[in-house]
Amino acid sequence: MKKIYYIILLNLLTVTFSCSKEDDLEPTDIRYDYFTVSPDANDEESILRRKFYEDHNIHLLFNDTLRHEQRGTYADGTPHWFTELLDLSYDITSTKNETRFTYIRDHQKQKEGIRYAETYILPHLDKELRPYSIFLVETLEEYGWRWNTVAYYNGKRCLALAIQGIAELEEEEIKERCIDIFYNIVDSKTNYYDEELNDFIALGNKLHGETFESAGLSDDPTDEEIYAFGFLTWSTWYQEFPSESSDFTSFLKAVFYQKEEDFKVQYASYPLILQKYDIMKEVVKQKGYIF
Template sequence: MNKIYYIITLCIFIISCGKEDTLAPTGARDDYFTISPDATDPESVLRRNFYETNGVHLLFNDTLRHEQRGTNADGTPYWFTEIIDLGYSMTSLTSGLKFNYLQGQTIKETGIDFAENQILSHLGSQIRPYSILLAGQIYTYNRDQNTYKYYDFYNGMRCLAISCDKIPTMSEDEIYTFRQSILLDIASNKIKNLESSVFTEFYSFCSEYYGEYYSDLGISRPTGDDLYAYGFISSYYSSFPSRSNDVTAFTQALFNTKEQEFKEKYANFPVIIQKYNIIKNIVMDMGFKF
């Protein structure tokens, strides 16, 4: 009898399964970064062309979608808004980021020119941001102190936001400095995720000094040429830098000082030149272009 019940139950299960609709993933949603091919307004054309050229989504505000989801009990519309949430990252949170948006086609095209020719031209496809938000100003407001904090740029998890309001009046040198500060931030974040073995050769020159107190080594605090002779370009009051701080110092030098100037300054210190070249090669291997 039990065997008969088992066979009947199995048949019912097979029949019912055959009548089920094909399973489809839930929670699927549209790509709110991508511009519809049917959109013909000037801003949409700019954004679509930018993505087709650079493989990076272009934004002019932080709202990805604002759509009606229904009505409330009193009959008023219920809206759902999704923003880029630029301040969120895996390790930190900058809350309350706000933006003044770009107004007018000319300033938008100026921002695009900066993003393409100053930033993306130095980034390989593997390290380019997922999207770029071009804003007039980026800031936070402290209500308690009634103060504003302004950002030249903000590098989030899926978006790099750039403040463009001053770009039209910047000199060549100011454009260079602005560009390098953005590239340095991108490089610094990428370097943090590299395996320590990548820096084995770099560390080898100064391995006996990292983190050591000058007093323990029987030396007085080295500065200038005395410091450079050890292979360092930065130090602390009482000790040599750690491995990570040494990498940071050379990475900053790579982006903050023009190569010719750097190599002229440290021409008499071959270890420093070698360490500089190693860091440059590591950064280039990540996808940066100099």
């Protein structure tokens, strides 16, 4: 019995001393942010990118190749290269449409793209809404059922902006073009079930998705009858009030696509609509949009 005891004690002491002699653990692969400009780069494009990050804390890209580095060689001596691309459509939780684009090759056009972002985009986005990076491109297309030319693409870690034709647009036309961008950014960061929208949803008086009949209306109510309940949209096919999601979307679009003065004149006789509009606009501000 004593022999067994001594063997166990010896093993414990061995483990203790072995552990005490181990070196401190160190990370073997420190993650480098490949959106960052190399500190050694001093070409014109890198200088533009570095200054943009210093000014706005947003990475600026003109190329979708984040890194292209050699990782050893194959058996025949051929170099093994690893390439990491931006992948605009990358998303962990959902599938997004494919994109394709052309680069801005001209240095002066790159400067114009920066001016576009700094003048018309960034002044309206507080830090909560600002993208991790901005990818400036000449042209941009998104694939749905076919390839369509688009002005922007709001990805998970990058906002891509196409600059083709920007120089020919009037200032008001550029501002209108940006409204789509702002709406998409805020919409992607907001949901009808967010706590800030509890009061908005409550003003629906539990009629979301309910039939017109449940509110004492006919199957074919007038617009004015629906407005009186505080809704901008409804389903004539199913003869019911909008879902919470549809109600949210209709007012969010109203905030971005209608001038407040015009909206409040149009719906002046419907206090519930005006209340919901004011709540939505305040939520948009809280999310980080600057009007």
